[in-house]
Amino acid sequence: MLARGEAGLVTGLTTVDGLAGDHAGTLLARLRDLGFVAGARCEIVARMWPAGDPLAVRIGGSTFALRRVEADAVRVTRTAREPVPRSPLAAKDGGAVTA
Numbered sequence: 001m002l003a004r005g006e007a008g009l010v011t012g013l014t015t016v017d018g019l020a021g022d023h024a025g026t027l028l029a030r031l032r033d034l035g036f037v038a039g040a041r042c043e044i045v046a047r048m049w050p051a052g053d054p055l056a057v058r059i060g061g062s063t064f065a066l067r068r069v070e071a072d073a074v075r076v077t078r079t080a081r082e083p084v085p086r087s088p089l090a091a092k093d094g095g096a097v098t099a
Helices: 021-034
Strands: 007-013 041-047 055-059 062-066 074-078
Touching: 007 021
Parallel strands: none
Antiparallel strands: 007 041, 007 074, 041 055, 055 062
16 A cells, blocks of 8 residues: 555556455446556545545546545555655745745
8 A cells, every 4th residue: 555645556456355246347447447557657645534545546647536445456566755745835915934
């Protein structure tokens, strides 16, 4: 599992425990349709608190919310950790904010 701000390359999809027959096939087809295919770059944008479910995952130019069971179906190889860009604070009057 990738941590927030980490990126990886999708290596494939796999079935997960807890999903029966038709649901598993439907999930894998949906993930493929969203762009979770071998070689695609994905990044964990956010995890919801407190349980970390769902996850905000960026793939290509789109961001999706995936439940943990859905994310468990995606196999990834971790790439170098990239810092999550943070926007600078701006004062309401347009002046710079110093911390």
